[in-house]
Amino acid sequence: MQEDIGNLPQWRERALHFEQSLNSVVVGLERQVRALTIAIFSRGHVLLEGDVGVGKTTLLRAAARLLGGKYQRIEGAIDLMPSDFLYHPFLDKNGQPAVAPGPLLQHEAALAVFFFNEINRARPQAHSLLLRLMAERSVSAFEREYTFPHLTVFADRNRLEREETFELPAAARDRFFMEIGIDAPDDRELQRELMFNPRYHNVDALIESLPEGLIAYEQLNTVSVAMQSSVRAEASLQDYAVNLWRALRDPFAAGVALEDVDISRLVAGGASPRGMAMMMRAARCRAWLEGRDYLTPDDIRAIFHETVSHRIFFTPAYELRRDDIAPRLMRAVLDKVSAP
Numbered sequence: 001m002q003e004d005i006g007n008l009p010q011w012r013e014r015a016l017h018f019e020q021s022l023n024s025v026v027v028g029l030e031r032q033v034r035a036l037t038i039a040i041f042s043r044g045h046v047l048l049e050g051d052v053g054v055g056k057t058t059l060l061r062a063a064a065r066l067l068g069g070k071y072q073r074i075e076g077a078i079d080l081m082p083s084d085f086l087y088h089p090f091l092d093k094n095g096q097p098a099v100a101p102g103p104l105l106q107h108e109a110a111l112a113v114f115f116f117n118e119i120n121r122a123r124p125q126a127h128s129l130l131l132r133l134m135a136e137r138s139v140s141a142f143e144r145e146y147t148f149p150h151l152t153v154f155a156d157r158n159r160l161e162r163e164e165t166f167e168l169p170a171a172a173r174d175r176f177f178m179e180i181g182i183d184a185p186d187d188r189e190l191q192r193e194l195m196f197n198p199r200y201h202n203v204d205a206l207i208e209s210l211p212e213g214l215i216a217y218e219q220l221n222t223v224s225v226a227m228q229s230s231v232r233a234e235a236s237l238q239d240y241a242v243n244l245w246r247a248l249r250d251p252f253a254a255g256v257a258l259e260d261v262d263i264s265r266l267v268a269g270g271a272s273p274r275g276m277a278m279m280m281r282a283a284r285c286r287a288w289l290e291g292r293d294y295l296t297p298d299d300i301r302a303i304f305h306e307t308v309s310h311r312i313f314f315t316p317a318y319e320l321r322r323d324d325i326a327p328r329l330m331r332a333v334l335d336k337v338s339a340p
Contacts, residue, residue: 028185044177068213069112076121236340297339
């Protein structure tokens with residue numbers, strides 16, 4: 001498949017097949033599946049957030065199987081420490097103390113997916129190691145550096161439970177390319193399908209029905225660079241994107257208004273250059289999946305919330321109301337800034 005790396009139309013078909021395969025194991029999540037596909041082909045890390053039992057883990061496990069390569073998973077817990085990622089001590093057959101590589105180091109450069117389940121149950125010390133892993137795709141252990149050039153980090157977070165949980169620091173949240181929300185379906189027929197179709201009752205069998213290694217994970221870096229370079233942005237589109245950025249940085253100056261919010265005191269920070277560059281990477285990927293070599297405002301609108309919302313940090317008076325305010329702010333900014 002190496003010779004096909006430059007064949008972007010063929011890779012687009014593979015990406016759409018990847019998306020269709022994910023949609024075959026989760027129902028009613030087409031928007032979330034598209035967002036996840038964009039993140040993977042843009043080489044970004046993904047955080048899923050939602051209630052219990054809505055398919056977060058199923059979706060991430062399915063994506064890992066389709067990507068192939070080596071897969072590791074760790075469970076968030078209040079006593080989890082950075083060392084638990086790297087090694088675990090044990091007694092060997094002779095009763096002597098020994099150390100074995102932890103889940104992050106067992107496969108070294110062949111590691112394709114690392115899944116951090118219930119990330120908000122882990123302490124900030126564990127998040128600090130994850131920060132370097134996502135930023136540099138490397139860690140230091142046993143007096144050497146381990147690199148993971150093809151790694152994608154998946155994480156999920158249960159939004160309901162608050163006891164014995166820890167908020168992710170701003171720096172860690174900003175490293176996630178997308179933060180994707182998942183809710184239970186409202187559609188009556190989808191609810192009926194999930195309740196009464198036995199196919200969705202055995203998650204392991206459902207995931208095993210997918211083709212393993214549908215996408216050559218070790219080629220995604222090269223494909224992503226080629227894809228990003230193939231999609232152009234006209235000057236008017238660039239102006240539109242910059243105006244969105246300026247409105248996010250200072251919504252009061254942009255004339256954005258929200259009911260029951262003092263907009264002049266809302267935003268404490270965020271919308272960094274790195275974050276806005278990630279927004280444009282996602283928009284280019286969306287245009288590519290739609291079969292175009294140029295950007296439109298709809299490409300930005302389609303990925304705006306998932307790539308930007310978690311990068312805007314509110315003042316303490318409003319941060320506790322984030323789940324309510326952030327979506328409204330995203331909609332208000334899109335409504336306020338005129339599209340070309």
